[in-house]
Amino acid sequence: MIGQDALKRRAAEAAVAEVEDGMVLGLGSGSTAELALHALAVRVAAGLRVSGVPTSARTAGLARQLGVPLADFAAHTRLDLAIDGADEVEPVSLALIKGRGGALLREKIVAAASRRMLVVVDESKLVHRLGRGAIPVEIVAFGWQATFARLEAAGMHPVLRRATDGAPFLTDGGNHIADCSPGQIDDAAALDRRLRDVIGVVETGLFLGLAWRVIVASAKDVGWLGPEQPPT
Numbered sequence: 001m002i003g004q005d006a007l008k009r010r011a012a013e014a015a016v017a018e019v020e021d022g023m024v025l026g027l028g029s030g031s032t033a034e035l036a037l038h039a040l041a042v043r044v045a046a047g048l049r050v051s052g053v054p055t056s057a058r059t060a061g062l063a064r065q066l067g068v069p070l071a072d073f074a075a076h077t078r079l080d081l082a083i084d085g086a087d088e089v090e091p092v093s094l095a096l097i098k099g100r101g102g103a104l105l106r107e108k109i110v111a112a113a114s115r116r117m118l119v120v121v122d123e124s125k126l127v128h129r130l131g132r133g134a135i136p137v138e139i140v141a142f143g144w145q146a147t148f149a150r151l152e153a154a155g156m157h158p159v160l161r162r163a164t165d166g167a168p169f170l171t172d173g174g175n176h177i178a179d180c181s182p183g184q185i186d187d188a189a190a191l192d193r194r195l196r197d198v199i200g201v202v203e204t205g206l207f208l209g210l211a212w213r214v215i216v217a218s219a220k221d222v223g224w225l226g227p228e229q230p231p232t
């Protein structure tokens, strides 16, 4: 029986095999993205020349520790390849839910700036339809109670994410997260728009039309979802 961590490592290693010399990468957040960073560090130590824009302070710290050179948007507004995990993946549309690790805003900025976003997951992340769990929604800390009330009125059933000490969770950008459960998601794009229309919402964990391919590790194999052809 192969454990979930071993599956995540397989997906992560398959993604890092796609990295080419000279690339500027997006470095994702979460346990699978961190396994990719470890695999990347091995290639960097062997001579691969790359740099990466981190999607969280935690990823930046790990990259420094592992000797993976960091880059920023001041030097690169377009990235070659982002490698990141996901909480839920719809296999046909490659629509994702991300942000249960709390890094969704930076992850989305990095994904949108990348020519290709390669998503790495184990098979437990595949869903028939998005919404098995809550959708993380990043909201401005100022007036969060008012934003929260507007989300409630919109039927999003928000739950404020809290840190282990009970205080509202703070993202790297100093925002809070409302984990929203609007019920069955028939139209993710419409839901995304409704969430964004709420004043105080910064970004949603719905990643639609951003993933290029998804690498899915199962006990049987490592499979690829999505078109081989990179987006133009």
Ligand SMILES: O=C(CO)[C@H](O)[C@H](O)COP(=O)(O)O
Residues within 6 Å of the ligand: 028, 029, 030, 031, 032, 033, 084, 085, 086, 087, 097, 098, 099, 100, 101, 102, 103, 104, 107
């Ligand atoms: O979106 C994320 C963090 O904000 C992560 O990529 C997502 O939560 C998946 O994490 P893991 O690889 O640990 O299962």
